[in-house]
Amino acid sequence: MSTTLVNPLDERVRPQANPAQRLDTLQGKRLALLDISKPGGSIFLDRLEALLTERYGAASILRIAKPTFAKPAPDEVLAKIREAQVQATIEALAD
Amino acid sequence: MLEIGAAAPAIDGIEFSQPTLLAFFETDCPACHLTLPYLNALQAAVGEKAVVAAISQDSACPTEALAKSLPIEIPIHIDRGLAASRAYDPLAAPALFLVDRGRRIAAESTGFDKAELNRIAGRLCALAGVPAAAPAAPHDGNPQWKPGCVSRHREPESGAGDPAPVDVHAQRGQRAGRVELSAADDPYEYCYEHGFADPLPVVPPTVERVERMLAATGLPPERIVARIPPNFGAATVEKIAANAVMAGCRPEMMRVLVPLTRALCDERLDIHGVQGTTHSAAPLVIVNGPVRGQLGFASGSNVFSNTARANSTLGRAVQLMLRNLGGAAPGEIDMSTLGNPGKFSYVIAENEEAGPWAPLCADFGIDPRRSALTLYCCEPPRGISEHAARTAEVLLRAFCPVLANLWSRRVCRAPEALVVIGPEHAATLKRSGFSKNDVVSYLYENTGIPLCEYDGDGGEGAKTTQRYEECMIRGVRCYRKFNGTESIRVMVAGGPAGKFSAVLGSWQTGRRGSQMVSYPLDDE
Numbered sequence: 001m002s003t004t005l006v007n008p009l010d011e012r013v014r015p016q017a018n019p020a021q022r023l024d025t026l027q028g029k030r031l032a033l034l035d036i037s038k039p040g041g042s043i044f045l046d047r048l049e050a051l052l053t054e055r056y057g058a059a060s061i062l063r064i065a066k067p068t069f070a071k072p073a074p075d076e077v078l079a080k081i082r083e084a085q086v087q088a089t090i091e092a093l094a095d
Numbered sequence: 096m097l098e099i100g101a102a103a104p105a106i107d108g109i110e111f112s113q114p115t116l117l118a119f120f121e122t123d124c125p126a127c128h129l130t131l132p133y134l135n136a137l138q139a140a141v142g143e144k145a146v147v148a149a150i151s152q153d154s155a156c157p158t159e160a161l162a163k164s165l166p167i168e169i170p171i172h173i174d175r176g177l178a179a180s181r182a183y184d185p186l187a188a189p190a191l192f193l194v195d196r197g198r199r200i201a202a203e204s205t206g207f208d209k210a211e212l213n214r215i216a217g218r219l220c221a222l223a224g225v226p227a228a229a230p231a232a233p234h235d236g237n238p239q240w241k242p243g244c245v246s247r248h249r250e251p252e253s254g255a256g257d258p259a260p261v262d263v264h265a266q267r268g269q270r271a272g273r274v275e276l277s278a279a280d281d282p283y284e285y286c287y288e289h290g291f292a293d294p295l296p297v298v299p300p301t302v303e304r305v306e307r308m309l310a311a312t313g314l315p316p317e318r319i320v321a322r323i324p325p326n327f328g329a330a331t332v333e334k335i336a337a338n339a340v341m342a343g344c345r346p347e348m349m350r351v352l353v354p355l356t357r358a359l360c361d362e363r364l365d366i367h368g369v370q371g372t373t374h375s376a377a378p379l380v381i382v383n384g385p386v387r388g389q390l391g392f393a394s395g396s397n398v399f400s401n402t403a404r405a406n407s408t409l410g411r412a413v414q415l416m417l418r419n420l421g422g423a424a425p426g427e428i429d430m431s432t433l434g435n436p437g438k439f440s441y442v443i444a445e446n447e448e449a450g451p452w453a454p455l456c457a458d459f460g461i462d463p464r465r466s467a468l469t470l471y472c473c474e475p476p477r478g479i480s481e482h483a484a485r486t487a488e489v490l491l492r493a494f495c496p497v498l499a500n501l502w503s504r505r506v507c508r509a510p511e512a513l514v515v516i517g518p519e520h521a522a523t524l525k526r527s528g529f530s531k532n533d534v535v536s537y538l539y540e541n542t543g544i545p546l547c548e549y550d551g552d553g554g555e556g557a558k559t560t561q562r563y564e565e566c567m568i569r570g571v572r573c574y575r576k577f578n579g580t581e582s583i584r585v586m587v588a589g590g591p592a593g594k595f596s597a598v599l600g601s602w603q604t605g606r607r608g609s610q611m612v613s614y615p616l617d618d619e
Contacts, residue, residue: 002278003280004273004274004275005273005282005285005286005299005300005302006272006300006301006333006337006340007272007274008271008291008300008337008341009290009291009420010422011272014186018242068603068607069368070365070368070603070607070608070609071365071368
């Protein structure tokens with residue numbers, strides 16, 4: 001005897017996408033560091049910003065933070081990154 | 096993307112007189128390059144009994160170059176104007192569509208996935224009546240899986256625009272798919288193997304069982320009650336029912352599960368963050384009111400244990416939905432460092448009969464005579480023993496050190512607490528004439544961390560003392576643990592014997608974290 005089950009899972013088919021094209025160099029590039037706002041994260045990101053600028057020649061670093069690490073980045077934060085027209089964003093977690 | 100069972104649209108040069116596998120590809124797509132050579136082997140396996148055809152989404156020149164370099168030995172059709180791509184509407188390339196003799200879509204997949212490729216190859220062989228072939232061997236040097244590229248016809252310059260975003264306000268979803276099992280399939284093993292469940296066996300969600308659940312609600316099966324983060328899978332009434340069946344719920348539990356699903360997705364609760372945290376938080380459901388007796392929720396002895404079907408199955412249904420619809424599979428989205436036994440099931444009812452005060456839901460403005468659900472994302476319980484106290488003050492003194500240790504001992508202001516008071520302790524408090532507010536005030540006033548513990552070692556909570564409030568507790572200068580009396584909630588639960596209580600610590604709190612929410616139920 002056959003059995004018919006009702007699928008209990010989320011059945012949506014998700015579009016697959018390739019990652020954005022990688023930069024071939026950081027030299028002269030505009031970058032963003034998105035701080036997810038974990039305690040102590042800014043200490044790590046300050047150092048990372050200095051390295052990106054001094055060692056790798058990044059043209060500018062946009063520093064931006066989520067209001068809380070416990071929730072997704074709100075639209076305003078994403079819009080600011082888009083408006084800045086950076087060439088790469090690093091979502092940075094430090095704890 | 097065409098659904099399984101849909102009629103296969105015509106493609107110039109393909110007759111569909113035999114079982115046919117269509118493979119849409121792009122010449123510059125790495126996942127397509129991985130897929131196409133396996134189809135050469137598949138064509139060899141099915142011979143003249145079936146057709147394997149490649150559909151190029153690019154022009155003849157790059158297609159011929161790729162065909163020569165890979166090589167591609169199966170027939171190639173150039174999809175001029177992307178007409179076939181628009182008709183089949185794959186989300187990504189490579190895309191496989193298996194078309195049966197009735198010219199219906201029998202199986203499909205996108206991207207490169209060896210398991211899917213072999214599954215579809217097996218289906219084609221079965222339709223062709225030839226021995227099963229599995230062309231993609233597990234250790235042949237290629238990855239098991241690689242995402243594909245967006246299908247050409249969906250690229251902005253092709254005129255199709257971006258795929259439509261999910262309409263988060265839609266109230267009507269799709270009916271759930273049906274899975275036909277053969278007599279040879281063990282339904283219990285099938286559910287486990289196909290990721291329907293936690294590691295314990297589930298009740299197979301047969302159509303008949305789900306129908307009984309649906310009949311108990313009177314709601315349309317495709318009604319979307321909520322979308323469960325972080326994947327925002329639609330919790331339709333039918334999906335809730337299927338997960339409830341698996342959890343072992345009785346049909347009458349649907350009257351609780353539907354509002355509970357809505358409460359779970361209340362943005363104040365932030366289940367999105369809880370699903371993804373490394374912390375041990377899990378949503379605890381607290382049941383109040385007449386529904387406790389009507390559906391058999393336990394509020395007495397062993398209240399946190401496996402003592403009542405209502406508690407155990409409701410909590411398991413919540414967890415199955417969080418995983419099956421929200422996407423929080425352990426080891427994937429859910430990367431909790433230690434986890435929480437409450438992730439099997441975490442439901443208690445308040446022992447209102449043993450409590451001298453209004454029930455928990457009344458703290459949120461709900462009529463104490465009504466049934467209600469309250470949700471709180473928290474750690475496992477931390478036990479408190481106090482067998483000698485004869486007064487409220489002495490008893491509550493035993494609670495303060497446990498409260499002081501919540502989250503991390505020297506972190507103040509952020510943590511919140513649910514204090515679950517056992518009936519014997521509740522009786523002691525009542526004898527002393529303590530109201531619920533008196534209990535909360537005492538705990539707030541007397542829980543703190545001595546300043547001498549902040550000795551510059553840089554530990555958690557030690558660097559943020561400028562935000563803390565100083566106070567004196569029993570002659571010792573302390574930082575106050577809690578931000579305010581609203582950070583401490585009190586309820587009564589447990590059995591009649593034993594002078595035990597418990598404290599349950601929060602996850603991230605307030606508007607930037609998870610807030611306790613309470614929802615009334617419709618009483619019968």
